[in-house]
Amino acid sequence: MSVQDLVDHGRIAPPLDPRKRFLRLTERNVVGYVRAWPILLTGVVEPFLYLLSIGIGVGALVGDVTYAGRQVPYETFVASGMLATAAMNGAVFDTTFNFFIRLRYAKLYDAILATPLEPRDVALGEVTWALMRGTFYSAAFLVTMALFGLTESWWAVAALPATVLIGAAFASIGLAGATYLRSFLDFDFVNLAITPMFLFSATFFPLSQYPDALATVIRFTPLYQGVALCRALTTGEVGVGLLVHVAYLLAMVAVGVAVASRRIDGLLRS
């Protein structure tokens, strides 16, 4: 007998829509965080610290930099890099750490896989939650940038969906990576992956300042896509070329979710 036959005969309730099942896990995270809402506020304070310390302070010393063939104040230039970096950090650290604990210690997903949800729903549900939280942080960051006068175009509004995409991309890859972590010591590998990207993704200097060989490598790194996207949007230097970055980040989401789903399946459904 098929499921449909049983539903038709009134023997069982119609199953949850498989395309929407993952939202149940996202909902669970919302319920959990409603109690811990002060944590969310830290996300609003952070951009002030980032922008004050690096942008404004260093900006006064450096002056202007050349970007897209024109002079741009350094603080405007670097703020967009910070925006992309914050989106990455938020996604990677919150997602991998929480996910790792829930996977290995709290047995949360063991419980969930005994319900109609599937491993893919776990991966998608967690990424969606990371994305929701990231949207909140990035919005706070963008508003702060605008208040400090660090945005130069209305295109900056489109930087919000861009940061959401960056968050989704790094959350997905982070999730996939976290399934390979065996203990808390392994989190050093996460730092090892993140720190060079933070330092070498045209975050602090224009790509033209790097040696040619290094610049070529940087063009292919994940965070560079995010930085380039955010910078173009907040300065209003928009072109069709940006779609390449979008495609790259979308591919990260697809690969990350696929790998994470398979790993969750393999680890928990032995």
Place this chain on the structure above:
Amino acid sequence: MVDGPLHPDALVRARGLTKAFGDFVAVDGVDFEVRRGEVFGFLGPNGAGKTSTMRMISCVSPSTGGELSVLHLDPRTDGPAIRSRIGVVPQEDNLDTELSVWDNFIVYGRYFGLPRRVLRERAQELLEFARLTDRRDDRVDPLSGGMKRRLTIARALINDPDLVLLDEPTTGLDPQARHLLWDRLYGLKRRGVTLIITTHYMDEAEQLCDRLVVMDQGRIVDEGSPRELIHRHVTPEVIELRFAEPAEQEAALSSAGEAAERIEVLADRLLLYTRDAEATHRALAERSIEPLTELTRRASLEDVFLALTGRTLEE
């Protein structure tokens, strides 16, 4: 092992069901059927393959051989649909420690797609079922082990399942909570819910199970109602003899002879299986066997297990 033809009302049906982890075969081609409305038990020592079997039935672990149908569906293709109709109490509690007791019910129920209105009603009932009404808003972590167990069991009922799988449900419960849970399980059975339980406790299996299978080293060694199994494998009465010295036990064994139908030798005692305890006592006295202690009791599933495998369950 399953008697007769396929039962039309079999909610779970396994044929040659196998689970291998690499080279190691944890469940080795078992056949069984669980019928609608019954309490079905898996009895066996540590490592027998009970949990592995339960995990296959609950569609969280794929079988590596044989056939399995659950609620007339195929776990390989209809996992989500099957899981939506069953309740699972795993051997180890896996409550959501980031949430309160109340939210554990609501959030878990949402995984089944149930509306919040329905869930609030059920959660209230299940809080009472678990006797945790006064802990409603507490986090799960600080609950005692027994409270967590009761919460895990209650949570498994949130989707009003047709079939409930309980893997050692009463481990960690105090005797009072254990008996209360038995009552609750009877209640579920009366409402037509089918139950599958695993247990190490013989009294629990005898009390609760309509039918059970005895598992050992991945195989089913026999199947039937507790009464049938006892009748088939052992005599109604058992006399346990303990001696001061191993040598005395040795001597008693060699002279006991015809005093009992069958004698099992354990490290610390002899078990004499008999249909007539009085006669056996007289025979022992005639042979001047004088143990330190002498206990006459009714035969239990423990004895069945010993007869079937040559080992006690505690080993």
